[in-house]
Amino acid sequence: MVAPKEFIDEAIAEIEGQIGDANAVIALSGGVDSSVAAALAYEAIGERLTPVYVDTGLMRKGETEGIEETFSYMESLRVVDAEERFLDALSDVTDPEEKRAVIGEAFIREFEREAKEADADYLVQGTIYPDRIESEGGIKSHHNVGGLPERIDFEGIVEPVRDLYKDEVREVARELGLEEIVSERMPFPGPGLAVRVVGEVTREKLVVAREATHVVEDELEEYDPWQALAAVIGKATGVKGDNRVHGWVVAVRSVESRDGMTARAQELDWETLQRIQSRITGENDNVARVVYDVTHKPPATIEYE
């Protein structure tokens, strides 16, 4: 990549050239990629860009608030509360691929409505280089809510960060002056917490995954992981008082990586692991166990589904 400042100038000029006087939409996921793409496009075409943030109910703690704050300078920002509709659509769905399909479908439904309302001819996307490589191999499906272009008939797709790696996107984010909660936040999958609750998506499991992910991001900040997360991966026995109970198993994962395509499980201090397990089991009465994932990618993926 050229220097961030130079990249930004070139990207803005390119976007202007592509979109001209038309309108455009972008789906904000809460992550750095789509945030940078949105900020660049906004520099290029101003309020003719409608950034759409769909709160699916599958977001991390504070994510919606972070987006509202970061992009409060865009009057065209649309924040859609779609939690009920997503959870309804997901009820009884257990297969990981079907889950992603249902989420993709529900997302497109929300986004289509907003895109029509914005009278948008162009779609801006935060696709980065590893996304393009990985979707060719079928490793990630819908991590970037793919499938949008096939469903909605846009005049063109604009992907201003398509040749960048994640760390380069972060450099651009810093140069653009985006809030740290956006520029420095760990990667988060498109289907959100839904892929951090193995099996059926329920409110109970989402609450555990959200709180546990918050604990993990909080406790592991000093380790500066590429990505750290918590997932509800099943049930196992626990003991409460003199009785046997069944509780959730929460997996904690923290990896080092350059681009997400390969990754190494991160060595954590025992004290850190103990603080994490004690906070997670202490704050969530229905969690029986906390386990730490010691597997690299490959053979594991970073996320659990």
Add this chain to the structure above:
Amino acid sequence: MVAPKEFIDEAIAEIEGQIGDANAVIALSGGVDSSVAAALAYEAIGERLTPVYVDTGLMRKGETEGIEETFSYMESLRVVDAEERFLDALSDVTDPEEKRAVIGEAFIREFEREAKEADADYLVQGTIYPDRIESEGGIKSHHNVGGLPERIDFEGIVEPVRDLYKDEVREVARELGLEEIVSERMPFPGPGLAVRVVGEVTREKLVVAREATHVVEDELEEYDPWQALAAVIGKATGVKGDNRVHGWVVAVRSVESRDGMTARAQELDWETLQRIQSRITGENDNVARVVYDVTHKPPATIEYE
């Protein structure tokens, strides 16, 4: 406890007094408790004791061979190959409690036949002190294949180690000169590997649990844990070549404890954890992840079901 030698003399005398000239049976689980009880009873009544070892197909690697070797001096030893019958009975059973019930039932069926054949009036059991406390609270069901006495009408139950803690049982085992594979082997639950495969019991999962448990016991010997184990706890995504696959999640657990009633997750070196995960994923093509359990008891139990 009094000194091991003194305990042994007293126990033998007590068993003689209880059983007199009658016959007795004992179910050998492969563990130290029932092995010590059997060795004591054999000292007391000789070949009038029939030790019955049922190979359920849910045993650890080398367990059956260890028992055959250790007790080869008892001509009355019965080793029953019941793997097919257990796996048939367990097919489609997913509920942990039902699993235990099915195993208990299948076990009793095997044992009843052997007890009748041995014309036994007395049942010798390796119940130890924590078993008695825990079964009152309902924490362990069938860890010692309870329910035997209610089903088979014995004249009396003989429990020579009923007042001992596990470490005291081991002292007695050493004094009795039992093989190390019996005296020093880690505790293993009554229902065997069935409670180390969460959900339905299948041959595929049992193979993974057996091999992984072997790796864990082998690699962690130097840590001298109270108990160390591996369990197949679910499925998650992995990556093979350029493709996404689904593979088993193997949980590794190693705890320190005095009596099994409470326990602490053991701190392991990162190198050890890496060696374990690399052996388990390397030897089992269908394992996507290895996680290490960092939870104490309570709130977790030692085993997973």
